[in-house]
Amino acid sequence: MKKIFETDWLASQPIFYNELTGKVSENINDVIDFQNFDFHPEGLNNYLDFGYSILEQTPIKHVKFLRHSSKLLINDHGKIEVQYLDDPVEKWMGKTVNENDVFHLxxxxxxxxxxxVEGEIVIPTSGGYDSRLLNFLINNKSRIRSFTYGISDNQLKSVEVVYAKKLSEILGTRWEAIQLGEFNSYFRQWNELFGISTHAHGMYHIEFYHQMISKLKGNNPFLSGIGGDWWSGLVPYQDKIVHPKDLYKIAYTHNLHATSEASLLKSKQELLHSYYESQREQLQEWNFQILLMARMKIILISYLIRVPKILFGFNTWAPLLEPEIALSILGLSPERRRNRLWQKDFFQQHGLDLESKKLYFSRYNTLNYQAMERIPLKPLDVDLLRQIIKPAYVQWINNQITQQKFFDKFLLKMYQTPKIGGALWRLGIRDQRLTAYAAYLTLKPLENLLKIKEMYESDRYA
Incomplete structure (x- = not known):
């Protein structure tokens, strides 16, 4: 008798397993032996640099996860066997697809x-291209319940809220804005779902859905636009992938990570080097870069469908993760995909080109600052983390997150101002507080892991 676990073409539902204990689960916490584990040096360092686990290896030795298109079998004796299946992408690469065929599909x-499905259809709506398209494609607009959160100081004036409101007015749907800012109170819930597989930045979606669910009957069908940004042409081509470390350029981390320079565990980056060498030629192709990014980042970004489904009982579906749809979009002309021209023209034809409506809004993103002000972060445990992280780095993070400076907000706005932000980045001028916040969110799951281990050790010697 064999138990079988299998991933789809992206591994959109992660499968974790422990090579020593034979445990397998969709939740990484279920397979970690908290009483007896060691860190995997490269797994840890990659996690610090990328902000999430990559290349099938978590920060814990012998705790791994299945890549895309894989099958895991457990025999009667508990032995694990992992098989790589045929990659469905291979038969699509190089094909060209007509725009009308994509929209029809x-x-x-x-x-x-x-x-x-039955009942009101929930669509998280930023007013961006993907959620805009999904709202348009629903036939019975009276079934739509769309919700939006803002990210500016005045959240109701944020571009996401203003665009979503206008979209709702055009389509005649029921829409509401939800204000956020207390998501730093959800570390426990996040850790219970994701552990050390990824950083904790997605907590704001727990707050978002928590407020949303109170306005609904529950168990609603839920339409997600996850993945649309990847295939449609927003992600640019990276033309200088000449070293294993250049894989970071493709990872699209939005600077939400820590740094392996602070790690006390050294590694030779064998996983990165091996992957780079095996894919060196394909890494020069735009579509392959996008596919790699999606398959790497899905372990993180899948929270967009896992959180509403697992924590709030939504019946989630993400059409842009369906292989036929995603790969059809990748088959469009590169010239039409670049800067998403194929979508821009479509929206103009249907009166949904919100960018031409002369709407007043703010593009400044201060949401993380708002969250730190509303619920101050508890400093990281320097002594506990010194097992794996340089104490000076942890102390620097603690100093930054507890100090609110006027200059920080001013610098943030300068960063988000066209041309000025790029110039500041090239000059090496960074927003230190947000950099520290990203590092905090990356180290916090590691701290939680070490606390659990410490608790088990205390019980053992009590």
Missing amino acids: LYQSVRNWEES
């Missing part, structure tokens, strides 16, 4: 799903 897929 999207329309038909969403229409079929709409007819298969």
Whole structure:
């Protein structure tokens, strides 16, 4: 008798396993032997640099996860066998697809799903291209319940809220804005779901859905636009991938990570080097870069469908993660995909080109600052983390997150001002507080892990 676990073409539902104990689960916490584990040096350092686990290895020795298109089998004796399956992408690469065919496929897929579910359809709506398209594709607009959060000081004037409100007015849907700022209170819930597989930046979505669910009957069908940014042309081509470390350029981390320079565990980066050498030629292709980014980052970004499903009981579906849809979009002309021209023209044809409406809004993103002001962060445990992280680095993080300076906010606004932000980055001028906040969110899961281990050790010697 064999137990079988299998991942799809992206590994959109992560599968974790422990090579020593034979445990397998969709939740990494279920497979960690908290009483007896060691850190995997490269797994830890990659986690620090990327902000999430990559290349099938977590920060813990013998705790791994399945890559895309894989099968894990457990025999009667508890032995694990991992098999790599045929990659469905291979038969799509190089194909060209017509834009009308892509829109027809999207329309038909969403229409079929709409007819298969009951009740109000929830669509998190930023007003961006993906959620805009999904709102448009729903046939019965009266079923739509769309929700938006803002990220500016005045959240109701944020570009996301202003665009989503206008979209709702055009389509005649029911829409509400939700204000955030207390998501730093959800570390426990986040850790219970994701542990040390990824950083904790997605907590704001727990707050978002928590407020959203109170306005609904529950168990609603839920339409997510996750993945649309990847395939549609927003992610640019990286033309200088000449070293294993250049994989970081493709990872699209948004600077949400720590740094392996602070690690006390040294590694030769064998996983990165091996992967780079095996994919050196393909890494020069735009579509392959996008595919690699999606397959690397899915362990993190899947929270967009896992959080609403697991914590709040939504019936989630993400059409842009369906292989036929995603790979059809990748088959569009590169010239039309670049800067998302194919979508821009579509929205203009249907009166949904919100960018031309002369709307007043703010693009400044101060949400993380707002969160730190509302719920101050508890300093990281320097002594506990010194097992793996340089104490001076942890102390620097603690100093930065507890000090609110006027200059920090001013610098943030300068960073988000066109041309000025790029110049500041090239000059090496960084927003230290937000850099520290990202590092904090990356180290916090490691601190939680060490606290649990310490608790077990205390019980053992009590």
